Amino acid sequence: MKRASALNKLLLLVLLVNCLWGAARPDARAETGARPPVPDFIVVIDPGHGGGDPGVVGPGGFPEAGFTLALARQIRAILQIEPRVKVFLTRDEDESPDLDARASTANRLRADVFLSLHAGGGPAPSSVGFKVFFHDDRLQTPAVEAEAEARTGPPRIKSWRLAQQGHQASSKRLALELDRALSQVIRRKGDGPAGAPVAVLTGADRPAVLIEIGNLTRAEDEGRLSSQAYRDALTRAVLQGLDAWRRRAYGG
Ligand SMILES: [Zn+2]
Numbered sequence: 549m550k551r552a553s554a555l556n557k558l559l560l561l562v563l564l565v566n567c568l569w570g571a572a573r574p575d576a577r578a579e580t581g582a583r584p585p586v587p588d589f590i591v592v593i594d595p596g597h598g599g600g601d602p603g604v605v606g607p608g609g610f611p612e613a614g615f616t617l618a619l620a621r622q623i624r625a626i627l628q629i630e631p632r633v634k635v636f637l638t639r640d641e642d643e644s645p646d647l648d649a650r651a652s653t654a655n656r657l658r659a660d661v662f663l664s665l666h667a668g669g670g671p672a673p674s675s676v677g678f679k680v681f682f683h684d685d686r687l688q689t690p691a692v693e694a695e696a697e698a699r700t701g702p703p704r705i706k707s708w709r710l711a712q713q714g715h716q717a718s719s720k721r722l723a724l725e726l727d728r729a730l731s732q733v734i735r736r737k738g739d740g741p742a743g744a745p746v747a748v749l750t751g752a753d754r755p756a757v758l759i760e761i762g763n764l765t766r767a768e769d770e771g772r773l774s775s776q777a778y779r780d781a782l783t784r785a786v787l788q789g790l791d792a793w794r795r796r797a798y799g800g
Contacts, residue, residue: 622780677738678759726789730761
C-alpha cells in the first residue's frame with residue numbers, strides 16, 4: 549500500500565509538471581521546424597551549506613544541509629521530466645562550495661533562475677515561517693561590502709559586487725511568485741519577500757533569490773521538513789512559483 553501510494557504521488561507530480569510546463573511552452577504544437585527551437589529553461593538550485601558546514605541542526609539532529617540537498621533533489625527529479633527544462637545543483641553531495649562558486653555555477657550555465665535554499669530561520673533565528681529574499685545592496689553594510697571585495701579580489705570585466713544589480717526587478721518578481729505559491733503550503737513570515745544584502749546572490753548575474761524555508765531549530769519544523777511528503781508539497785509550490793514567473797518573463 550505504501551508503495552502504491554508513493555507511486556500515485558509521483559504520478560500526480562508528473563501530471564502537474566507536464567501540465568504546468570507543457571502549457572507554458574509558447575510553441576508546444578510547433579515541432580516541425582517551422583519555428584526556431586525554444587531555448588531550454590535552465591534552473592540552478594543551490595542547496596545551502598554542506599560538507600563541514602551543516603547549517604543549523606534540529607533538536608533531533610537533522611541538519612539544514614541535509615534538508616536543502618533533499619529538497620533540491622526532489623525539485624530536480626520532477627522538473628527534469630520536462631525535456632526543455634534543465635536543472636543543475638551547485639552541489640550534489642555533502643560538500644560545501646564557497647558562496648562565489650555557487651553563484652558562478654549559475655552564471656556559467658546561463659541559468660534563467662538561481663534559487664538558494666535554506667532552512668535556518670534567516671536573520672532572526674527564533675523566527676517562524678518562510679521568507680523569500682532578493683538581493684538589495686542599498687542595505688549593504690560596509691562590513692559586508694569589504695568581505696565581498698576581499699573574496700573577489702581585483703576588479704573583473706563586470707564587477708562581481710554589482711552583478712546582481714541589473715537583475716533586481718526580475719529577482720523581485722521571482723521572489724513574489726515563489727512567495728505567493730509557498731504561502732499556500734507554509735506559514736509566511738512577515739509581509740512577503742524582502743530585500744537584503746545576501747552574500748550568495750551578490751555575484752549572480754541572473755535572476756536569483758534565497759528562500760528560508762522555516763527554521764530547523766524548532767522541533768515542529770524539523771518534524772515537517774524531514775518528511776518527504778511535506779517536501780513534495782514544497783516542491784509543487786516551488787514549481788508553481790517558477791512557472792508563474794516564467795509565464796510573466798517569457799510569455800506563453
Ligand atoms: Zn542556511
